[in-house]
Amino acid sequence: MNGYVVGTISLLDIGNGEAALRKMFVHPEFRGREYGVSSSLLHHALNFARSNEVENIYLGTTAQFIAAHRFYEKNGFIEIPRSRLPQAFPIMAVDSKFYMYSF
Template structure:
């Protein structure tokens, strides 16, 4: 995976410069950010390659550098593998009423998660 400098959106590319993953960060307030567009093609998933983890770590470091204290995300309720990744990396599932900011997300029985960066 090559490093790409970004202002809130990162991609992972393979040796042939084909996009194999992405992750984005949307700023809602000076302290609250939303994780967006986190995806890694199935053949590049898993801790052996570490593509998802690398993208996630870049995003978290960037959020902290920007003064972020909280990262939120929404994810389809059926995305069990994603839920495991988020929980393993410190996210806690929350209810809609617990969101510190409002934002639009697809209402597809999404689960909401929060990560405090302190």
């Protein structure tokens, strides 16, 4: 790191104790278990959500991001059909796979 931003993550409050996981990016040079950036970012977001009484977190991604699917599934997210998303969830045009994490 050396003072550089190597990753981002955000949670968007969509009401009713629910949030959307958004803007999770890690610089390609800092991906993988060796650095643990993705896991650290996600765990901080989950801890923040839990401490702010969020009950469910939803996310959308593309079918092509197989490594991301494995990462989310390994961390307790389950794939759900689009029809199970809350009405307030902001679907991006590229989203074709959806996940949910419940506390």
